[in-house]
Amino acid sequence: MFDKFQDECGVFGIFGHPEASNLTYLGLYALQHRGQESCGIVSSDGGNLHAHRGMGLVADVFRDESLFSRLCGSSSIGHVRYSTAGTSDLKNVQPIMVDYLRGSIAVAHNGNLVNAQEVRNELELSGSIFSTTSDTEVLVHLLARVQADSLAERVSEVLKVVRGAYSLVFLTETRLVAVRDPNGFRPLVLGKLDGAYVFASESCAFDLIEAEFIREVEPGEMIVISKDGLQSYHPFGKVTPTPCVFEHIYFARPDSIIFGRQVYGVRKEFGRVLAREFAVDADVVIPIPDSGVPAAIGYAEESGIPFQLGLIRNHYVGRTFIEPQQSIRHFGVKIKLNPVREVIEGKRVVVVDDSIVRGTTARKIIKMVRAAGAREIHMRISSPPTSFPCYYGIDTPTRKELISSSHTVEEINRYITSDSLGYLSLEGLREAVGDPSIGGGHFCDACFSGYYPVKFPRLKADSQLGLF
Template sequence: MCGVIGIYSKSNVATSLFYGMNSLQHRGQEATGMAIDNGEEILRKRAMGLVIDAYTEESLRELAGNIGIGHVRYSTAEGSHDYNIQPIMGFVGGETIAIANDGNLVNYQVLRERLEEEGMMFQTTNDTEVILYLITRYYDGDIVAAIKKTMKVIKGAYSVTALVKGKVVAFRDPNGFRPLVLGRDEDDVIVASENAAIEIIGGQMTRDIGAGEILVIDETGIHSDHFESEDTPKNCIFEYVYFARNDATLDDINAYTFRRRCGEILWEEAPCDVDLVVPVPDSGIPSAIGYAQAAKIPYGEGLVKNRYMGRTFIKPTQKERDMAVKLKLNPLGDVVKGKSIVLLDDSIVRGTTSRNLIHRLREAGAKEVHMRITSPPVKYSCYYGIDTPNRKHLIAANQSIKEIEENIGADSLAFISMDGLARAGKKSIDNYCIACFNGDYPVDPTVI
């Protein structure tokens, strides 16, 4: 999971890209980059770390041009290395192509091996480079035709922004796993992973970019084409459960409303007689509000968040995640002491965060700590861009709910049902990819 943005404008875009990428920082905190077309060449700057640290006013002035793309990176299987920072660039027929991607190809390794056998030399371990190589292979001046041929070959999740000869190009996989939206600010056209990146720079989201859709934005306007496929849209349910910002509205579902509804439904499915409802910030806040309102139980801030910490789930190693939890969340003893509380969180993936929080809340004086989770148990690995590569890391894949309850030290534990999740989104569950819950993968992860 990463964040992408592309802007076609009549003025310099570097500053707008900077602010847009900042608003997508929750989608990836390990590295960032932008590429800008100045009419003569594509300029690029990339760096490890956060957007705010990667660019100075001087560097943004140097990146002069009215067309650009940006990326914030969260590494999955490829690892966190500077050579994997996007956008990446390739050259064909005297032209430069730069691309940035959010997603993960399930047939990346097979495609890479085939390309290497044909003499291709790779500069990264990033599956985005495979997409770039295939586009440049098929490109003869018609970028849409090259993308369609590429989409016939690649399998998995991808939401891509690209720069090609005075154009911003965006395309989304036929399942629409990862989000991609379109917006405008007067004459400017913006594509991004979430609407916040459009709104923060003064634009308005106009619509979602459809599953399998290919957009080309140039001086003549916005041109839409589609890759014909038998696949059906399967938006990732975890975007609404956890990844997207609370203010994101993706494929007609608002993340805040979805999460609050999950809390209300959890109260119906798993009521709890407690003194206080406490959220795990930030994605647990709307669900805790919904739970508290439905239960008519007071809502309290029992955990104080360090706003300068990143998201613990997307830290690359378990040791970093453990340290980040301690730095990020601290119990508020005056609120929880002597009280029985119910803790609302979006998911239990490995179990270490929940165990740590419950232990520290008890140390702070909480009398009872119950947990309610606004997603079903995560039992299966994700192959579409989330860092759960092996089921041995998923506590629910190896333990029953009762065993998890004992493992994390909760007085009780309950997860929302699949039906409850569908009710929260007010759509059939068939509209979502829920493979992490039931192992039913829309794209076979063993495909070759």
């Protein structure tokens, strides 16, 4: 398994198109990088909701074309999932759909509610019975209890109870609601296609279906779509937006526009600043594909050292594979990456990646590159040392599992066996990414700085390490 943070989730929604479920399928296909564990689609025909969900990739779960005749209607929402709260299980697959006093409703969620367990405990004490272990289910239980007349009022009342990161799409028989938390941790964009409104976690989903990108959903904004058109609300108190900087570092696709900027250009800038901060005499710059490629290009352009693809990735590796009985060293890495000896042999090599989490994979890759004949290996990381876990929708290890939380850069360098190691500084990161262009504020960099913009209602397991 790769030593990486895991992608969180992706959401998609469309209202007012005769091929709503088909387009949702394509939108989820474009967002597959945000979650490969499970996926689902819920559609509305104006009177009823229809659902199909399953474990696995989008193309596998929706392999049967006849599914789309059952997912009828002109509105639908979809979700791809990597679990950050709740187990990997069919019962946790989203969108979650329920029937209650006011009809049917479905919800898809990207993010993490930091007080979900506290709210869940109170709901269970008052008689609620949960069918999943996902934090998202607390939303529908709260929704069933709110007495406000309009859907917008009910959703806003529910979201005032929970805290944390959420980009959400709700679907009823006649309405679609999209909402982003006041801090704007997770991305959500608005588009239009043939008169239909479209929402997605990233703009790359719009490119595939040829939808027009209109704008980002603002932090703290709720948009309600019905037959009467679009209505925008700002029901929450004003806070300083703090979108997640790791979307630019790793999670988002390079061709997406996130928080007002193209991801590809930001990642190249990370590499440029990194080259200025940690220059080295070398013969070639190679990325760890795919996420390290733009930063490596930026490093090469700034340093004048040639860029080459020295590691080739196998894009057809599934989540599991059978290892032969005869042991193969570094099998898990070698099945995904293979060095190009002609590029590496006898060279002083700069290896660029976006992050180091535990360090185990970086160590294996460096040993593999050295075995391919590299004379020197200089590791360069296009983000600062990751010393703190994220509680806003990214699956990160506990703090004690993060190598940079308890080891110096030189200690990490010795462990991964590189000749030198350089991380992008926090100041360099902030210089390269700038401030969010939508809603103002600044980026959340809690995983580097330890500053958490939304506090927690109770101590986490890391509290004994002085995190709080």
